[in-house]
Amino acid sequence: MKTPAEGIEAEVHRLALTLLFDGERVSGAELGPIRISPYAYTVAAAFPVSPRALTFIGDRATGEVLSFKMDIAGLLRVRRTSEGTGLIRPQVPVGEWTFLITDQKELSFSVPRSVWFSSILSPISDSSFVTVEIEVPKGTDTAPFAASLARLGDAERAYANGDDPGVFSQCRGALEALPGYPDHIVDAIENARKRAAADKLVKEAGVFLHAGRHVSQEGRDAGDFPVDHRDAFLALNLTRLLTAYLARI
Secondary structure, X not given: OOOOOOOEEEEEEEEEEEEEEOOEEEEEEEEOOEEEOOOOOOOOXXXXXXXXXXXXXXXXXXXXXXXXXXXXXXXXXXXXXXXXXXXXXXXXXXXXXXXXXXXXXXXXXXXXXXXHHHHXXXXXXXXXXXXXXXXXXXXXXXXXXXXXXXXXXXXXXHHHOOOHHHHHHHHHHHHHOOOOOOOOOOOOOOOHXXXXXXXXHHHHHHHHHHHOOOOEOOHHHEOOOOOOHHHHHHHHHHHHHXXXXXXXX
């Protein structure tokens, strides 16, 4: 932060910051008064975020980065120390303080998902967080995995929108889009015993995902999809983990 030109003394009388995620206000902060000079220096702001807002962000976060916007508006107190500065109205005498209202600005920035978990959620939570990187091979094998990752992206959007059955449908699609589906997904594993166990694991995951795509025929869930947001959380992260592993073998 610095003054726009020499010959000006300025003070941020009030700076209002609004933090937005997915179009919704999740926090806000105010700064001031702050005396500034022609020499740039850093100003830090702390944003208190409620548990409800953290849940909102986590449920709607898709992809490997979280994209935020910050609205900035403020009131400046300024004076000229010499002639010839165009920022201040010419009728204001040199040395006299006056106020300027700044136009509202919007700043966009992103936070990697791993940083969000390790630096923001973990220090304030009773839980610990483990992030999973999905490594996609390059070259001729890219296209089959890209199809699976596209379905995984659709599952993340369904989760963010609260469409729990949709999460199961898209996660099942992500498995079906893997190269070698249904019987040769893990053929690259050399050890026969481990290959058989991995094949069984993938197929059991497919059974779990398939069950969430159909309405229940019995019990209290009859006529409804027998899944909730907790189930969708498991389905999404299970598919992420399997995809990450299968892309590495």
